[in-house]
Amino acid sequence: MLWETVRLAVQAIFRNTLRSFLTVLGIVIGVAAVIAMVTVGQGSQQQVTADVESLGTNTLMVMPGQGGMQSGGFTADRAFTRADAEAMEEELSSVEIAAPYSMTSIAAVYGNENHFTQLAGADKSLMLAMEWKMSLGRPFTDVEEKAGRPVCVIGETIRQELFGNIDPVGETLRLKNLACEIVGVLDAKGVTSFGEDQDDLVAIPLKTFQRRIAGNDDVSLIYTTVRDGVSTERAMREIEVLLRERRRITSGEEDDFSIMDMKQFATILSGITAVLTGLLSSVAAVSLLVGGIGIMNIMLVSVTERTREIGIRLAVGAQAGQVLLQFLVEAIVLSLLGGALGIILGLALAALAANLMSIPFTPDASIVFLAFAFSAAVGVVFGYFPARRAARMDPIEALRHQ
Amino acid sequence: MTAAAPLIELSGITKIYGSGEAEVRALRGVDLTIRAGEFVAIMGASGSGKSTAMNVLGCLDTPTAGTYRFEGVDVGGLDRDQRALLRRNYLGFVFQGYNLLPRTSALENVELPLIYKGLQGGERRQLAQEALEKVGLSHRAHHDPSELSGGQQQRVAIARALAGKPDVILADEPTGNLDSKRSREIMELLTELNISEKITIVMVTHEEDMASYAGRLVTFLDGSISGDKITRKAG
Numbered sequence: 196m197l198w199e200t201v202r203l204a205v206q207a208i209f210r211n212t213l214r215s216f217l218t219v220l221g222i223v224i225g226v227a228a229v230i231a232m233v234t235v236g237q238g239s240q241q242q243v244t245a246d247v248e249s250l251g252t253n254t255l256m257v258m259p260g261q262g263g264m265q266s267g268g269f270t271a272d273r274a275f276t277r278a279d280a281e282a283m284e285e286e287l288s289s290v291e292i293a294a295p296y297s298m299t300s301i302a303a304v305y306g307n308e309n310h311f312t313q314l315a316g317a318d319k320s321l322m323l324a325m326e327w328k329m330s331l332g333r334p335f336t337d338v339e340e341k342a343g344r345p346v347c348v349i350g351e352t353i354r355q356e357l358f359g360n361i362d363p364v365g366e367t368l369r370l371k372n373l374a375c376e377i378v379g380v381l382d383a384k385g386v387t388s389f390g391e392d393q394d395d396l397v398a399i400p401l402k403t404f405q406r407r408i409a410g411n412d413d414v415s416l417i418y419t420t421v422r423d424g425v426s427t428e429r430a431m432r433e434i435e436v437l438l439r440e441r442r443r444i445t446s447g448e449e450d451d452f453s454i455m456d457m458k459q460f461a462t463i464l465s466g467i468t469a470v471l472t473g474l475l476s477s478v479a480a481v482s483l484l485v486g487g488i489g490i491m492n493i494m495l496v497s498v499t500e501r502t503r504e505i506g507i508r509l510a511v512g513a514q515a516g517q518v519l520l521q522f523l524v525e526a527i528v529l530s531l532l533g534g535a536l537g538i539i540l541g542l543a544l545a546a547l548a549a550n551l552m553s554i555p556f557t558p559d560a561s562i563v564f565l566a567f568a569f570s571a572a573v574g575v576v577f578g579y580f581p582a583r584r585a586a587r588m589d590p591i592e593a594l595r596h597q
Numbered sequence: 598m599t600a601a602a603p604l605i606e607l608s609g610i611t612k613i614y615g616s617g618e619a620e621v622r623a624l625r626g627v628d629l630t631i632r633a634g635e636f637v638a639i640m641g642a643s644g645s646g647k648s649t650a651m652n653v654l655g656c657l658d659t660p661t662a663g664t665y666r667f668e669g670v671d672v673g674g675l676d677r678d679q680r681a682l683l684r685r686n687y688l689g690f691v692f693q694g695y696n697l698l699p700r701t702s703a704l705e706n707v708e709l710p711l712i713y714k715g716l717q718g719g720e721r722r723q724l725a726q727e728a729l730e731k732v733g734l735s736h737r738a739h740h741d742p743s744e745l746s747g748g749q750q751q752r753v754a755i756a757r758a759l760a761g762k763p764d765v766i767l768a769d770e771p772t773g774n775l776d777s778k779r780s781r782e783i784m785e786l787l788t789e790l791n792i793s794e795k796i797t798i799v800m801v802t803h804e805e806d807m808a809s810y811a812g813r814l815v816t817f818l819d820g821s822i823s824g825d826k827i828t829r830k831a832g
Contacts (some may be wrong), residue, residue, distance in 0.1 A: 197711060210700055507696050510657065511710035511757070512685020514678045590657045594696060 197520075204525040208532070218493040219533030221486025222573060226537025226566045228479035233562045234545035235554070236472025240465045242554040247461035253427060254324070256295075256455040257283075257417040257434060272414035272451050275400065281439055283419065286437060289430035291422040294321035295414035297404055303349075303397050304369040305357040312353060313396040314370060316404020324420050332364040332379030335400050343402030345375035351383035351395035366399065373407045374398060375464060386553070427456050485571040486533070494526050494581035506593025507586050525579020527571055534570025538563055553587035602669030604764065604797055605654065610663035612649050612820075625820040626663065636791045636798045638808035641817030646670065647801050648769065650817065654769045654799060655688060656680040668764070683815040685713050689758025689766040689796075693773035695750040695765040697742040703729065703753045710761040729753070731794075732786060747798040748779035752753040755786060759794070766790070768800040772807050784810040 218402035260272035278369050280295035296317035315321075318340045322389045332348070339346050349369055354363050363377045384393035407414050421430040431454050438452055498505070505518060542558055612624040614647065621668055624646045641647040652658035656672055660691060665684060666670040689710075690696075697706045701771040716724065731733045742750050751771060758766050768787065772780035788810050791798050793828040802808050809828070816824035 237691070318824065336709075501697065504698055507698060508709070508713075509681065510655070510684065510690050510696075511761070512688075512713045513682050514681045517713065591652055594657075 197524075199430075200517075200520055200524045203521060206572045207525055208268040208529055209325065211582060213381075214265045215529060218490055219486075219529055219536070221489035221569055222530050222533030223481065223537040225479065225483030226534050226570055227529055227541035228482055229476050230538055231540025231544040231548065232479050233472060233560055234478045234556070235548045236468060236475065236546065237556040238549050238557045239547070239552070239557060240468045240472070241557060243464045244461055246459055247464060251410070251549065253421040254341070254457045254528075255419040255421065255427060255430060255434070256439070256457065256460075257419055258455070259415065259452050261450065261453050262314045273442065274415055275412055275417055275438075275554065277391060278581065279438065280414065280417045281435060282441060283417065283434060285341060285428070287433045288434050289425040290419055290423055292320055292324045292418075292420045294318065294418045295401060295416070296321050296412065296418065297401065297409060297415040299408065301370050301397070301408070303353060305363075305366065310353060310356045312350075314404070315396055315429070316401040316408065317398050318401050320337040321418055322398075324418050327384075328382040329379045330382045331362070332377070333377060337376075340402060340554075342401040343400060343436045345399070345403060345404050345407070346378045347397050348379040348381055348398045349377055349398075350381050352392055352395040353397060354380050354591060356491065357482045370397065373399075375403070377569070401503040407526035427458065429551075431456065437510060448517055483569060483573060487530070487577040488524060490530055490573065491501055491577035491580060494529075494578055495584070497525075498581045500584045501585075502588065502593050502596040505588050506590050506596065509588070509590035510594060518584045518588075522582035522585045523575065523578045529569045530574035530578070531567070534567050537570070538566055541566070559580055602631040602666070603630045604635075604668060605629070605799075606664075606666040607726070608664050608666075609649075609658045610650070610653060610665060612646075612653065612658070612677070612723060613661045617744045619656055621801070622820055624653070624660065627820075627822055629815065629822060629825075631797065631799065633797055634791070635813055636811045637800070637813045637815055638811035639799065639801045639815045639817060640805075640808055641802060641823075642803075642828065645817040646820040647817040650803050651767055651769050651799070654765075655690060656683050685710065685761065689705055689761060689763035691751070691754050691766060691768040691771045693760050693770040695742070695754045696745070697753055697757075697775075700741055702739050702741060702744065703734060703756075705732065706753055707756045708759050709757060714761060724762055725756070728756040731759060731790070732756045746779075747775050751775065751779075752786065753782055755783070755790075759796075760792065765799060768798065770801055770803070772802065772804065780804075780807060818826045826831065 257275070259274055275295065277295050280293040283290050283293035294317065296315055298313055298315050301314040302314065303312050319334050322334055329348070330351070334348065335346060338344070347370075349368065351362060357363070357368075358366070363380060366377050367374050368377055381394065386392050399408075401414070419430070419434065421427050434454055435450065439450065442451065444450065508518060542563075544558050545558070606625055607629040610624050610627040611622070614621040614623055627646070627650060628746070629650075629666065639647045639650065654766070655659050655674075655812060656667075667687065668677050672680065672683065698709065704722070704725050708721050711721040711724055726735060726738065729738055731757050734749060734752050734756065735751060737745060742753065745753065755766075755771075765789070771787070772783050777781065784807055787798055790796050798811070800807075808814055812829040813827050814824070815822060
């Protein structure tokens with residue numbers, strides 16, 4: 196009997212395919228939105244984690260002030276010096292590399308072309324710590340770093356923007372009033388999941404930066420890698436003690452610098468992504484509710500339209516429960532069809548988005564199952580009221596209905 | 598079912614619609630006994646209560662007062678679902694407007710009561726086919742009602758009433774929408790079923806010609822029976 200009811204429901208649905216499709220459109224969009232949001236959200240979460248892990252999870256960022264990471268690293272707080280970084284490397288067994296560097300925004304000019312970019316003042320130590328590779332030319336030499344020579348390496352984006360097909364090595368790039376010779380091009384690293392182009396930068400030796408760009412001996416950031424087998428917590432404690440001493444902070448006073456664990460950073464970021472995903476998904480879930488109301492609306496219309504049919508069924512001996520079941524099953528089948536369409540559409544959208552955003556496509560069986568179960572629930576909840584109305588009809592009235 | 602009990606026994610059936618000023622007494626104490634195998638025609642002006650009486654007979658409506666015994670069972674004591682079971686197993690309906698399901702083939706229309714009887718596909722189809730054969734429409738089994746003439750539609754409706762092998766067929770102005778030639782065909786079919794299938798037939802009509810096919814004529818006037826005569830011995 197139930198199988199028969201399902202068959203009848205499918206028949207009734209396909210008797211008016213267009214209307215049935217429009218009826219479930221709300222469910223289709225709702226389910227598709229939830230599936231797409233969650234899938235893309237999970238993909239970008241994975242990407243964020245992977246991005247941060249590629250920085251090295253055993254790395255620490257030491258910066259002035261307590262405000263966390265700031266653009267360019269320039270703050271009102273006291274900067275570091277090269278000596279601070281050297282002391283960290285020499286005095287602390289937990290620290291492997293302490294790479295001092297500074298950053299600023301600048302226009303890079305080549306001939307008539309110019310491109311606004313990030314300028315880093317950094318030595319080979321940073322390239323080592325960040326595992327930067329060269330695709331063309333060479334890194335700085337010790338002599339260039341010590342003497343503060345006007346040389347630079349450029350990122351892949353700069354090469355494309357300013358040089359096109361020309362080999363940039365040996366050419367002269369102008370940064371403000373500093374003309375520097377390009378000695379190398381960095382290997383492309385791509386765009387991070389937060390939309391930052393890692394190849395859009397120019398690096399010059401720290402000393403060159405200090406003398407010719409900043410005009411002081413400040414170091415705005417120290418990128419630190421922790422020696423293998425040492426906990427980041429221990430390294431952070433040791434760095435804090437050393438820097439407090441070097442910056443003459445008396446006990447009782449707060450640190451005027453902060454140390455950020457990149458692993459912690461990863462956790463925070465993926466936390467933010469998770470919250471965003473949840474938020475967007477719940478907005479999408481509201482559309483499921485709206486879709487359910489759409490189904491109820493059409494089912495009510497359908498019950499009214501089919502009043503005579505209900506009358507006939509009651510006359511030939513259908514019981515109230517059988518009529519209820521018929522319309523309820525119809526609503527459920529309808530919303531399940533909508534759910535199935537929504538899942539297909541949602542996964543397709545997510546796959547497309549993942550492709551465009553270059554994040555992994557991570558379909559999740561549990562969310563697909565959940566969406567399917569939810570559409571069934573929508574059918575039950577919003578199908579019940581119209582079905583009950585059908586079941587309670589008076590057969591005489593129903594048969595008389597035109 | 599006891600042999601002594603008549604098929605249908607109405608006693609003191611009263612039906613009142615509305616209340617107070619708007620009160621309408623559709624039936625005012627109707628007594629009627631119908632035995633198995635009869636072919637009864639019910640006549641009367643509109644508003645005489647004949648349609649209300651048919652609804653009560655068909656267990657579609659419940660009387661305000663009085664008792665209705667069907668094969669000795671007091672229908673007044675049955676609830677909505679039990680009355681549905683009674684309709685399903687003992688009654689067949691034929692309406693003036695045919696009342697076939699649209700966009701549904703003749704065969705599927707005839708199968709409808711059998712679905713509720715719980716019969717499975719093959720058996721159901723076969724019974725429906727047989728019923729269509731009896732009304733002479735087996736060659737139109739796969740046509741939709743919209744592709745059939747009025748007379749053919751009514752014959753499908755009769756096949757539907759017949760398929761469940763009912764004891765009684767209740768026909769409410771079955772020829773009301775048909776011309777005289779088709780009307781006669783329908784009446785001949787009902788007479789044939791009454792004789793060969795031993796199905797009791799109760800038919801409402803306002804055409805003397807059609808009533809003359811029945812063996813007994815019951816006349817309604819203002820909610821009561823005003824005449825009841827045997828016109829021909831039951832076959």
